[in-house]
Amino acid sequence: xxxKELNNLLGVLVSQPKETEWLEFKHNFxxxxxxxxxxSALSNSACLLDKSFSxxxxxxxxxxxxxxxxxxxxxxxxxxxxDLELWLLNRLxxxxxxxxxxxxxxxxxxxxxxxxxxxxxxxxxxMNVSYIRVNSATPRLQNYPDKEAKIWKKAxxxxxxxLIAKEMLSTQDIISLLSVETYFNLMNIPMPQTQDGII
Numbered sequence: 612x613x614x615k616e617l618n619n620l621l622g623v624l625v626s627q628p629k630e631t632e633w634l635e636f637k638h639n640f641x642x643x644x645x646x647x648x649x650x651s652a653l654s655n656s657a658c659l660l661d662k663s664f665s666x667x668x669x670x671x672x673x674x675x676x677x678x679x680x681x682x683x684x685x686x687x688x689x690x691x692x693x694d695l696e697l698w699l700l701n702r703l704x705x706x707x708x709x710x711x712x713x714x715x716x717x718x719x720x721x722x723x724x725x726x727x728x729x730x731x732x733x734x735x736x737x738m739n740v741s742y743i744r745v746n747s748a749t750p751r752l753q754n755y756p757d758k759e760a761k762i763w764k765k766a767x768x769x770x771x772x773x774l775i776a777k778e779m780l781s782t783q784d785i786i787s788l789l790s791v792e793t794y795f796n797l798m799n800i801p802m803p804q805t806q807d808g809i810i
Contacts, residue, residue: 612712612779612780612781613781614714614715616779616781617712617714617722617724618714618716618717620724620779621668621671621678621716621722621724624666624668624671625671625676625678626676627676629747630673630746630747631744632653632656632657632659632660632665632743632744632745632746633653633656633657633660633662633664633665633666633744634653634665634666634668635649635653635666635667635668635673635744635747636668636671636672636673636676637667637668637669637670637671637673637681638669638670638671638672638673638679638681639669639681639682639683640669640681640682640683640688643688643690643695643698643699644737644738646667646695646699646725647699647702647703647737647738648737648740648742648749649667649725649742649749650667650699650703650707650709650725650727650735650737651703651734651735651736651737651740651741651742651752652742652743652744652749652752653665653666653667653727653744654707654709654727654728654729654730654735655730655734655735655741655742655743655744655752655758655762656743656744657727657728657729657730658729658730658731658734658762658765659743659758659761659762659765661729662729663728663729663778664726664727664728664729664778665727665729666724666725666726666727667724667725667727668722668723668724668725669681669683669685669722669723669724670683670720670721670722670723671722673747678716678718678720678722679720680716680720680721680722681721681722681723682721683723684713684721684723685711685713685723685725686711686712686713686723687713696711699737702737702738703735703736703737704735704736704739705732705733705735707727707728707730707735708728709725709726709727709728710725710726711723711724711725712724712725712726730762733762733763734752734759734762734763740753741753741759743755743758743759782806782807782810783806785810786806786809786810791809
């Protein structure tokens with residue numbers, strides 16, 4: 612996503628009346644374990660609420676939604692010698708394709724945004740424990756068996772063809788993610804010379 616798209620998304624998120632099961636704000640980094648628990652909880656809650664994505668945003672006050680900025684850079688943070696992103700991925704099951712965006716707002720405040728896909732085929736766990744959001748709390752999913760059963764039921768009934776794989780991509784991102792040359796070869800159509808033509 613471009614910085615403009617990220618700022619637009621941030622504007623939509625901070626305009627929400629309060630934190631929800633699919634949205635959490637933090638001012639600054641507390642612990643890597645807290646992030647892992649939130650990734651599990653937000654992914655599972657997005658599944659229950661039929662949201663494609665959920666969000667964990669650093670640099671925003673959780674009650675007023677004022678954009679304060681943060682000293683936390685998720686893409687640069689390390690756990691020992693390992694990138695935080697890889698550390699988290701290796702402890703999530705299944706390894707969901709979350710994205711971390713570090714960007715600057717128009718008034719020069721740093722924000723770190725995690726975009727987390729909804730759980731699709733089973734509850735997402737962190738270090739073998741699944742979490743869920745209940746209002747703004749993050750308890751263990753095992754304490755809410757009805758919610759866990761709904762996630763499993765949704766997984767069994769999910770039509771993957773109807774899901775959004777990625778959204779808010781630039782033209783270049785789309786072209787790099789798809790096998791556009793293969794598509795045009797299979798269709799026996801000459802490949803256009805411009806990005807707009809390919810799209």
